[in-house]
Amino acid sequence: MRSAAVVFSLSLAMPVAADVPAGVTNARLESRSAAAGLDATVKVVLASHTGPLWTGWAVPTSGKQASCCWSSVDEAGRGCGGCLLEGKDGEGVFQGRDQRPVALEGANRIRVLLRAVDGRVERIRAFSEDCALDAAGVRFVWLEDVSPAESVSLLAKLVGRADEGGKPGRHLDDGAMAAIAFHADPSADAALERYVATSQPRERRRQAAFWMGQARGARGYEVLSRLVREDADPRFREGAVFALSQSREPKAVDTIIDVARNDASGEVRGQAVFWLAQTDARRAPQTIQAAIDDDPEIEVKKKAVFALSLLPKAEGVPLLIGLARTHKNHEVRKQAMFWLGQSGDARALAFFEDVLRH
8 A cells, every 4th residue: 555655646746748838938847747636746746846836737717817917918008028927926027029919808728826935835826828927947847637626626725824925914815716716617606605704704705705706707796796785794895895896797786886875884885886986887977976965974975976086077077066066065065176176177177267256
């Protein structure tokens, strides 16, 4: 039995003939199969190296999610050369000679990458398969034959683990949850739903809610819609409203409007009004105006006036001028004039000139 275990471990550690990932440059690349089990294979890979190491694999993604590094598109709409994995916080970009427009629809698969130092994972990243990567000469072990369910399972085990290479108290949660959310596999929904449970820390719940809104479609919306109406923690509900504003599901706007009108917490209602202004919903101005006129709390009214200033100027500026001229609440008129002053709009300047003349 002991000999068999040794042989099994060695088989996991031995590189196999497999295609290395396209678009990964400046890396000491090798590849191997994870057909014997992803968790066991990753453990062997991490144990086989001291110092920094990247390992990763590709899985089908949900909804063709596009994921690259920050600032990966310049002002001309051209893609950067790619992402520097070893840049500050892994967010550096490099310029390439062949700069092509970024495919906004995203790729059909994502690459899940783990960065480890001396065998301990300290960073988790997820990139679209068409996003070029520069590993700065670090060893890079690419894994083939990975099942999506095994990928989700391994990432879920890293949630809650301390990020030894980051700031004190920082965890791997967001990187792990982001990668989980992009998986086109039902196990991703189940994992994120575990992390929005009331037994979890609030910040973890908010992170999971965010990724549900970002990437989990109708299933994510259904869970968020229930939580934002039923959860007892108002601070979590604020985060759930933001998560709903990220959803592409048509009913998400209806839910945000309902929260803006009916939530028991003024803070939550105010957040709903604010995030509603960030959407392109046609009913946003009407709902924001109703909050200004009818909400019993002045702080909600003030947030609603601010929300009007976030609408397209063609829509928001006339509404603010109307409030500044005629609203019965002094604080509302004051807030409207303040945000008109910040707008720099010619109609706002004409309004102020008219007020000064009279």
